[in-house]
Amino acid sequence: MTYQAPAELVDALRGANKILCVSHINADGDAYGSLLGLMWMLRVVGKQVTPAMPDPVIQEFEFLPGAGEIIPPQAVGAIYDLIVCLDMSSQDRMGAVFDPVRHAGIPLAVIDHHVTNTRFGSVNWVEANCAATCQMLTVLADALDIPIDRQIAVCLLTGIVTDTLCFRTSNTTPDVLEAAMRLQRAGAELPAIVQRTLNRLPFNTLRLWAPVLARVQLREGVVWAGATNAELNAAGHEDDDLRLNSVLSSVNEADMSAVFTEKVNDNGEPVVECSFRAKPGFNVGDLAFRLGGGGHAPASGCTVPGTLDQVIEQVIPMMIEERRRQLDAMS
Amino acid sequence: MTYQAPAELVDALRGANKILCVSHINADGDAYGSLLGLMWMLRVVGKQVTPAMPDPVIQEFEFLPGAGEIIPPQAVGAIYDLIVCLDMSSQDRMGAVFDPVRHAGIPLAVIDHHVTNTRFGSVNWVEANCAATCQMLTVLADALDIPIDRQIAVCLLTGIVTDTLCFRTSNTTPDVLEAAMRLQRAGAELPAIVQRTLNRLPFNTLRLWAPVLARVQLREGVVWAGATNAELNAAGHEDDDLRLNSVLSSVNEADMSAVFTEKVNDNGEPVVECSFRAKPGFNVGDLAFRLGGGGHAPASGCTVPGTLDQVIEQVIPMMIEERRRQLDAMS
Numbered sequence: 011m012t013y014q015a016p017a018e019l020v021d022a023l024r025g026a027n028k029i030l031c032v033s034h035i036n037a038d039g040d041a042y043g044s045l046l047g048l049m050w051m052l053r054v055v056g057k058q059v060t061p062a063m064p065d066p067v068i069q070e071f072e073f074l075p076g077a078g079e080i081i082p083p084q085a086v087g088a089i090y091d092l093i094v095c096l097d098m099s100s101q102d103r104m105g106a107v108f109d110p111v112r113h114a115g116i117p118l119a120v121i122d123h124h125v126t127n128t129r130f131g132s133v134n135w136v137e138a139n140c141a142a143t144c145q146m147l148t149v150l151a152d153a154l155d156i157p158i159d160r161q162i163a164v165c166l167l168t169g170i171v172t173d174t175l176c177f178r179t180s181n182t183t184p185d186v187l188e189a190a191m192r193l194q195r196a197g198a199e200l201p202a203i204v205q206r207t208l209n210r211l212p213f214n215t216l217r218l219w220a221p222v223l224a225r226v227q228l229r230e231g232v233v234w235a236g237a238t239n240a241e242l243n244a245a246g247h248e249d250d251d252l253r254l255n256s257v258l259s260s261v262n263e264a265d266m267s268a269v270f271t272e273k274v275n276d277n278g279e280p281v282v283e284c285s286f287r288a289k290p291g292f293n294v295g296d297l298a299f300r301l302g303g304g305g306h307a308p309a310s311g312c313t314v315p316g317t318l319d320q321v322i323e324q325v326i327p328m329m330i331e332e333r334r335r336q337l338d339a340m341s
Numbered sequence: 342m343t344y345q346a347p348a349e350l351v352d353a354l355r356g357a358n359k360i361l362c363v364s365h366i367n368a369d370g371d372a373y374g375s376l377l378g379l380m381w382m383l384r385v386v387g388k389q390v391t392p393a394m395p396d397p398v399i400q401e402f403e404f405l406p407g408a409g410e411i412i413p414p415q416a417v418g419a420i421y422d423l424i425v426c427l428d429m430s431s432q433d434r435m436g437a438v439f440d441p442v443r444h445a446g447i448p449l450a451v452i453d454h455h456v457t458n459t460r461f462g463s464v465n466w467v468e469a470n471c472a473a474t475c476q477m478l479t480v481l482a483d484a485l486d487i488p489i490d491r492q493i494a495v496c497l498l499t500g501i502v503t504d505t506l507c508f509r510t511s512n513t514t515p516d517v518l519e520a521a522m523r524l525q526r527a528g529a530e531l532p533a534i535v536q537r538t539l540n541r542l543p544f545n546t547l548r549l550w551a552p553v554l555a556r557v558q559l560r561e562g563v564v565w566a567g568a569t570n571a572e573l574n575a576a577g578h579e580d581d582d583l584r585l586n587s588v589l590s591s592v593n594e595a596d597m598s599a600v601f602t603e604k605v606n607d608n609g610e611p612v613v614e615c616s617f618r619a620k621p622g623f624n625v626g627d628l629a630f631r632l633g634g635g636g637h638a639p640a641s642g643c644t645v646p647g648t649l650d651q652v653i654e655q656v657i658p659m660m661i662e663e664r665r666r667q668l669d670a671m672s
Contacts, residue, residue, distance in 0.1 A: 201511040262541055
């Protein structure tokens with residue numbers, strides 16, 4: 011067996027009755043999938059589980075069984091035997107769900123796959139080589155002798171599919187496929203999950219690609235494109251995601267890619283959300299970290315103050331420099 | 342076991358020594374993968390195998406082990422114990438590799454996953470529920486007691502990855518993931534194969550998306566876009582594939598999508614290659630068939646004479662009508 015849930019975690023879960031499960035701000039499929047997957051798992055063994063999220067549930071993941079039960083920060087109680095922190099590298103990612111004063115003294119169990127995890131729990135299980143926290147939960151189910159039913163399987167497969175972009179990321183090991191196959195056999199429909207999560211492109215977003223791609227640029231193995239706030243507003247975008255990351259990251263001639271979307275912050279000032287991707291062997295994690303953001307080597311992001319043009323002018327030379335440095339280090 | 346190789350096929354392969362393996366015109370990843378995968382498999386058990394293709398090997402698949410051994414039609418001999426026809430629904434898909442006169446009397450063994458297969462062989466193994474011919478070959482390897490080594494695994498996983506668009510098509514069953522996992526464990530690197538086959542977008546093609554997407558249209562759940570021959574030539578496109586199929590087919594508001602590319606045929610007349618996709622529950626196979634082409638329910642294609650505008654004007658009303666009919670049949 012490649013991975014094993016630590017005995018302290020298994021004991022902490024077995025010993026607790028009233029459990030709060032929490033996932034992170036700006037939740038993605040692995041956040042929702044692991045939160046609800048673990049909720050269903052622990053209910054099988056009779057635990058009283060409350061799922062909480064700092065932000066409202068986004069429409070894309072409302073289809074997950076149990077999504078309607080997720081409570082907001084203001085509904086979170088003060089008395090739990092255990093708080094399980096899912097898919098988050100640091101305590102602040104719980105947002106307003108966790109209150110250090112009210113929740114003082116409640117043990118925190120951390121289950122996460124981010125290499126940057128700060129081990130902020132009383133019990134920490136971090137597997138940086140797992141492609142998704144949901145992959146870890148298939149291992150935990152075995153450790154707790156919990157049979158995986160259809161509800162659990164749908165939640166966990168959603169996290170694996172979204173975090174690996176449907177098995178396309180470089181951390182898609184045979185263990186990932188094995189976990190996914192098992193979840194499919196337990197009743198989760200892979201094509202339906204792909205359809206509901208990854209194959210979702212609003213027509214208005216696609217139309218916005220025309221002006222954005224008319225300005226796409228490639229220089230020294232770095233490809234980038236961006237949308238102004240005016241363009242995003244005019245297109246009536248349903249969300250703020252241009253959904254161009256996987257497109258730009260597959261450009262043959264590029265080792266790194268960047269997608270920029272200009273927003274207006276609460277003070278009415280322009281900021282640009284930067285989303286970076288790197289081909290296998292390259293790393294955009296450090297770049298995002300230096301710009302105040304975070305992420306993994308192949309995918310990272312940050313928010314930089316300034317207009318679209320200003321931020322591109324600042325960030326692209328840094329990326330080109332970063333790529334040169336990484337190429338030098340390879341040779 | 343879900344699938345089983347027929348005993349007649351196993352006997353035919355065991356009984357033959359000099360074997361010609363052939364795959365189809367306009368070869369894709371499953372054509373190359375099954376051709377070379379079977380070649381390596383049969384060589385393990387001492388067969389003298391020649392791989393042949395009607396068209397020259399395309400650059401994208403030159404990385405496959407054995408790709409350099411594929412011979413063109415003019416190099417094909419006349420004397421073989423058996424001709425194995427891979428991933429093709431009818432005999433004409435062998436192009437000039439098969440000569441009905443020269444090759445008269447040689448038994449044909451057909452291994453294919455197309456529902457439209459005409460059973461033109463002396464032995465026919467057709468599994469329309471398999472996602473790829475390469476998936477069938479993992480079953481055949483077991484029937485022939487052939488251990489899957491790294492070379493075989495790379496070839497077979499390439500066919501599975503390309504035919505399922507990396508496990509995104511609706512026929513991606515747990516058996517597909519199991520076969521893929523097994524091939525990964527045998528040494529095939531999934532991320533590398535994805536990188537070499539699916540994540541390949543020439544920058545010039547991406548630049549062409551800007552004018553093409555400026556004209557994208559959505560009507561009654563049908564989304565379409567197309568490029569003129571002049572645009573394709575001006576962009577210096579490396580191949581004739583706009584690579585917009587998976588983009589348009591993921592538009593939320595659309596049940597069917599079409600990508601049109603205008604070409605000039607050998608007589609100097611304009612023709613348009615049409616590529617159709619349907620969401621789960623819809624079918625574009627019949628439409629392509631009526632227009633002289635072919636394919637499966639979720640993906641099909643055809644070539645229609647006329648300019649880009651003429652063909653769009655002819656085909657789109659047919660698609661809209663087809664979708665209405667299918668919606669009616671559902672309700």
